[in-house]
Amino acid sequence: MNIKWIYFVSRRFAKVDRKGSSAVTTTLSTLGICFGVMTLITVISVMNGFQHSFIDVIMEISSYHIRVENFEGELSPSLPVTETHSKVESQGLPLTAHSLPVTHPQPASDFETFCLSEKSIRSITPFYEAEGLVLGKSGKEAAAMIKAIPPTVREDDEGFKKQVTMIAGHFDISSPNNIVIGSELARRCGARLGSEINLYALSGGSDVDLFSSERLFTVTGVFHTGYADINASFAFINIDDGKKYFGSDAKLIYGVKLFDENDCDRQIARFSSQFPDLKSESWKSYNRAFFGALQVEKNMLMVLVFLIFVVVAINIFNGMRRMVFERREEISVLTAFGGKPASIQSIFVMQGFLTGVSGSIPGVLLGLFLSINMDTVFLLLSKLSYYASLFFVMLFNPANGDFVRENPMFMLYASIPPKIFTGEVVMISMFGILSSLVASFLASRGVLKMTVAEVMRDE
Numbered sequence: 001m002n003i004k005w006i007y008f009v010s011r012r013f014a015k016v017d018r019k020g021s022s023a024v025t026t027t028l029s030t031l032g033i034c035f036g037v038m039t040l041i042t043v044i045s046v047m048n049g050f051q052h053s054f055i056d057v058i059m060e061i062s063s064y065h066i067r068v069e070n071f072e073g074e075l076s077p078s079l080p081v082t083e084t085h086s087k088v089e090s091q092g093l094p095l096t097a098h099s100l101p102v103t104h105p106q107p108a109s110d111f112e113t114f115c116l117s118e119k120s121i122r123s124i125t126p127f128y129e130a131e132g133l134v135l136g137k138s139g140k141e142a143a144a145m146i147k148a149i150p151p152t153v154r155e156d157d158e159g160f161k162k163q164v165t166m167i168a169g170h171f172d173i174s175s176p177n178n179i180v181i182g183s184e185l186a187r188r189c190g191a192r193l194g195s196e197i198n199l200y201a202l203s204g205g206s207d208v209d210l211f212s213s214e215r216l217f218t219v220t221g222v223f224h225t226g227y228a229d230i231n232a233s234f235a236f237i238n239i240d241d242g243k244k245y246f247g248s249d250a251k252l253i254y255g256v257k258l259f260d261e262n263d264c265d266r267q268i269a270r271f272s273s274q275f276p277d278l279k280s281e282s283w284k285s286y287n288r289a290f291f292g293a294l295q296v297e298k299n300m301l302m303v304l305v306f307l308i309f310v311v312v313a314i315n316i317f318n319g320m321r322r323m324v325f326e327r328r329e330e331i332s333v334l335t336a337f338g339g340k341p342a343s344i345q346s347i348f349v350m351q352g353f354l355t356g357v358s359g360s361i362p363g364v365l366l367g368l369f370l371s372i373n374m375d376t377v378f379l380l381l382s383k384l385s386y387y388a389s390l391f392f393v394m395l396f397n398p399a400n401g402d403f404v405r406e407n408p409m410f411m412l413y414a415s416i417p418p419k420i421f422t423g424e425v426v427m428i429s430m431f432g433i434l435s436s437l438v439a440s441f442l443a444s445r446g447v448l449k450m451t452v453a454e455v456m457r458d459e
Contacts, residue, residue: 006343009334010350025319030359032312033432037363038370040305040428041420045371047301048419051294057227060159061234063286064125064255065264068111068271070279111254114274120263123157125149125255128242133201134181134235136189144185144235146199148242149173159257169193169221173238179217183224184232195219199245208247215245309432313439316355320348320443345444352440356433364429368420375414382410 059065115124128148135141151174154161164171171180181191191197199215202208217237224231242250258267264282271280284291324331334344370377386406394401 002343006346006350010347010354025315025322026355029312029316029319029355029436032308032315033356033359033436034363034366036305036308036312037360037428037432038366039308040302041364041367041425042370042374043301043305044298044424044428045367045418045420046374046413046416047298048421048424049374049416051298052419053226053416054294055291057163057225057230058287058290059261059283060157060163060257061225061230063283065258065261065283066256066268066271067281067286068254068256068278069251070277111275111278115256118267118270120258120260120267122159122257122259124257125153125157125160127239127253127255128246128250129253130242130246130250131203132199134185134189134191135198135200136191137195137197138190140188140190141200142185142188143233144181145233146202146235146237146242148237148239148246150239157257163225164223165225166221167224169219171223171236172220173236173241176238176241177217178220179235179237180221180223181219181235182231182233183222184228185235186219186222188232191219193219193222202245207249208245306431309435313435316352316436316439317443320352320440323351324348324444345441348444349437349440352436352443353433355440356436359436360429360432363432364425367428368425371418371420374416374418378410378414382406382414385410 112124115121126149130146130148132144132146133141134144150156151172154164154171167183169180172178173180179197181189181197186192189197196216196218198213199217200213201211202215203210256267258264261283264284268280268282271278331344335341383406386404390401390404393404
């Protein structure tokens with residue numbers, strides 16, 4: 001099969017079609033693929049940014065990349081940083097530039113020493129956690145997740161610091177009975193900076209009271225994150241207060257963060273081989289229900305947008321069938337000169353391929369352009385929507401012109417940083433080309449059934 005000849009004849013047919021009845025169909029098919037690819041890339045990029053703004057907050061504050069538990073005993077006595085590093089080197093473990101910050105006074109534990117030698121680990125954080133009922137001075141109450149962490153976590157863990165934005169006070173849990181709470185949690189329990197709140201009900205071991213009015217904490221800071229549930233339920237206290245109030249049955253957990261979040265399975269395997277008694281759980285497993293719901297949402301959105309390609313493919317199929325019928329004389333001449341039916345069919349498949357490529361490439365470029373400049377696009381849409389509304393209000397009801405405002409949702413969408421994944425862009429563009437190829441192949445099967453004698457006799 002001569003690809004050069006097939007391409008030449010296909011381009012000749014395409015030039016003729018620009019002046020024939022198939023010109024509109026070909027143009028619409030190309031535009032359909034272009035806008036389909038552009039729309040899907042833009043929508044998926046925004047969806048990725050929207051979901052990852054939640055996922056990043058959850059992994060940095062709540063689940064970490066890996067949660068490790070089943071430790072025996074309590075935290076080891078603290079050692080200075082230099083002394084801990086000397087202990088690492090004395091055991092023959094490499095201390096590289098990638099050595100992680102341990103987000104509390106560094107204990108001499110085998111697990112932490114092992115983590116110090118792992119180049120793939122970014123940081124480790126010991127913590128306790130318990131569910132509780134927070135009671136404000138005004139009598140307002142709210143359910144909360146109380147997390148006892150080292151007081152230096154925000155300074156030592158860049159990911160935690162990036163996601164936790166202080167809107168009042170400071171992240172100060174260095175003193176006993178200091179607490180930092182989420183913005184929505186503060187609103188629900190009526191607390192503000194300097195207020196005294198009570199951890200009235202607290203889950204814990206048998207050696208602590210379930211209800212107590214003596215667990216009083218002073219609010220030293222109010223934080224805000226990009227995830228509403230954390231703002232509404234999380235509170236941080238000193239890790240020593242956690243050991244004191246959560247009881248002896250409270251589980252010590254280590255939150256491990258990696259440089260590559262997708263490397264968690266390999267790292268868990270290393271933990272299992274070195275510390276078989278420890279229980280490790282990845283962020284994918286810990287947040288399975290939530291992330292599963294996000295994935296279903298994304299898949300359903302992709303299916304809905306993929307229907308654009310189905311409509312375009314049907315359009316290409318109908319247009320190609322008409323083209324095959326209109327070119328029956330040329331097909332018969334090519335057959336008479338020795339052209340094989342499969343080669344002649346390839347001419348029309350090549351046209352479908354070129355239609356897909358000519359639509360997909362501009363679609364990819366437009367989709368990437370819109371995704372990169374998404375903030376500008378939404379701000380522009382906000383202005384256009386505002387001035388259009390203002391125009392009609394001033395035209396029909398000028399008295400209400402002062403009440404017209406810009407839609408705040410556009411500002412929200414403009415603040416979402418889009419995330420573009422190369423694999424998804426390639427998959428979308430290939431699907432656009434493939435839909436055109438399949439439609440052309442199915443439509444041109446009639447070429448194989450056409451005989452020269454039938455065409456010449458116009459039967």
